[in-house]
Amino acid sequence: MERQEETTRTLKRQLALLVTLALAASFLPAAPLAAGEYVTGPLARGQGPARPLSRVWGILLHSTQGYPQGDLRVLSQSRKVSAHFLVLPDGKIHQLVPLSRIAYHAGRGALNGHSGNLNGGLIGIEVSNPSKPGHNVPYTEEQLKSVDQTIKIIDRRLGRKVPIFGHRDMIRYPGGWRKTDPNGLFPLWAYKRYRQHKRPAAPRPKPAPRPKPAPLPGKPETSAKTETSKTPEVQETSATGTAATGAEAPARTPPATATPAPPAPKPKLERVVRAYLEIGPTVSEDELIGAWNVLLHAQSEAQAQPFEPEMRRLVPDGDLYRYRIGPLGIGRAAQELVRARRLLPEDKLRLVGKVEWVQSAPATSIFDNPPTNAYYE
Numbered sequence: 001m002e003r004q005e006e007t008t009r010t011l012k013r014q015l016a017l018l019v020t021l022a023l024a025a026s027f028l029p030a031a032p033l034a035a036g037e038y039v040t041g042p043l044a045r046g047q048g049p050a051r052p053l054s055r056v057w058g059i060l061l062h063s064t065q066g067y068p069q070g071d072l073r074v075l076s077q078s079r080k081v082s083a084h085f086l087v088l089p090d091g092k093i094h095q096l097v098p099l100s101r102i103a104y105h106a107g108r109g110a111l112n113g114h115s116g117n118l119n120g121g122l123i124g125i126e127v128s129n130p131s132k133p134g135h136n137v138p139y140t141e142e143q144l145k146s147v148d149q150t151i152k153i154i155d156r157r158l159g160r161k162v163p164i165f166g167h168r169d170m171i172r173y174p175g176g177w178r179k180t181d182p183n184g185l186f187p188l189w190a191y192k193r194y195r196q197h198k199r200p201a202a203p204r205p206k207p208a209p210r211p212k213p214a215p216l217p218g219k220p221e222t223s224a225k226t227e228t229s230k231t232p233e234v235q236e237t238s239a240t241g242t243a244a245t246g247a248e249a250p251a252r253t254p255p256a257t258a259t260p261a262p263p264a265p266k267p268k269l270e271r272v273v274r275a276y277l278e279i280g281p282t283v284s285e286d287e288l289i290g291a292w293n294v295l296l297h298a299q300s301e302a303q304a305q306p307f308e309p310e311m312r313r314l315v316p317d318g319d320l321y322r323y324r325i326g327p328l329g330i331g332r333a334a335q336e337l338v339r340a341r342r343l344l345p346e347d348k349l350r351l352v353g354k355v356e357w358v359q360s361a362p363a364t365s366i367f368d369n370p371p372t373n374a375y376y377e
């Protein structure tokens with residue numbers, strides 16, 4: 001009996017050790033950070049169940065509208081609000097929730113074709129900053145560099161790169177309202193495009209090799225080989241400096257001139273007509289983002305082909321803005337217009353035809369070198 005109890009206690013201790021090691025491994029970064037100090041914990045009380053990392057489809061960036069000490073206390077002690085990472089103004093990074101567990105930072109809503117409770121598919125990064133609408137506080141360079149490094153850690157941990165969103169991109173349920181964070185002058189656009197807070201520096205081009213100088217006209221090119229292979233039959237005959245040779249010198253030939261290459265043929269342009277769906281006009285891009293997410297959600301519900309992110313373009317219209325979505329085929333454009341009219345005001349939608357010139361061979365993107373385009377409705 002005593003032996004069985006001792007065996008049970010040993011198994012419990014081994015199981016507790018394995019659980020501790022698994023939690024510690026999920027907290028460790030993939031590589032040392034260069035921007036700020038990485039701190040594991042304090043462990044947040046508000047945590048959801050475990051999840052496989054294959055379920056993660058996005059990174060959601062937040063700003064706290066608070067100050068470092070209060071932000072750390074709330075995110076670690078609250079049972080209703082948490083995030084996987086908290087980045088402080090001095091660059092220090094706190095991981096509060098393992099990536100293999102759900103954090104409570106997104107809630108119910110719609111984003112990028114997903115709807116319902118979005119916590120299960122997102123990784124939350126809270127950036128400590130007191131900015132709010134109408135009150136902007138600058139983000140420190142150390143803090144933004146640490147956000148860059150946090151995204152790199154997530155990419156290495158997942159083994160892939162998932163899209164980056166801001167909390168304000170999400171439509172909240174119920175009511176269809178949305179948050180405003182990350183607030184202030186946070187470079188959300190740069191994180192979406194470059195996965196860091198600024199545009200990466202372009203690589204310096206390699207210097208072109210220096211061309212070999214051409215020989216002078218009438219003078220043959222000499223080399224070390226010709227200097228050492230002179231005939232031994234040359235000998236001096238007198239003080240006048242003349243020399244006699246046993247072999248007759250070959251005739252000198254002028255160097256050959258290279259013929260210029262023929263000019264490359266100009267690509268042949270082909271006139272095509274594209275259709276685009278336009279949303280707007282409106283004074284705020286946030287309203288356009290909300291309408292975009294509504295259309296993606298409707299496409300997901302109807303199991304239709306969704307719009308790709310690169311199909312969306314912001315087009316100025318005086319002091320207002322529009323989203324131009326396309327290019328689309330004529331049939332699909334009509335179907336999307338019918339679907340959109342069920343969800344959005346009719347005066348905010350229109351189809352636009354655009355005459356474009358594309359290269360017929362080889363096939364290239366219609367946005368590579370478009371000439372002046374004509375529009376019609």
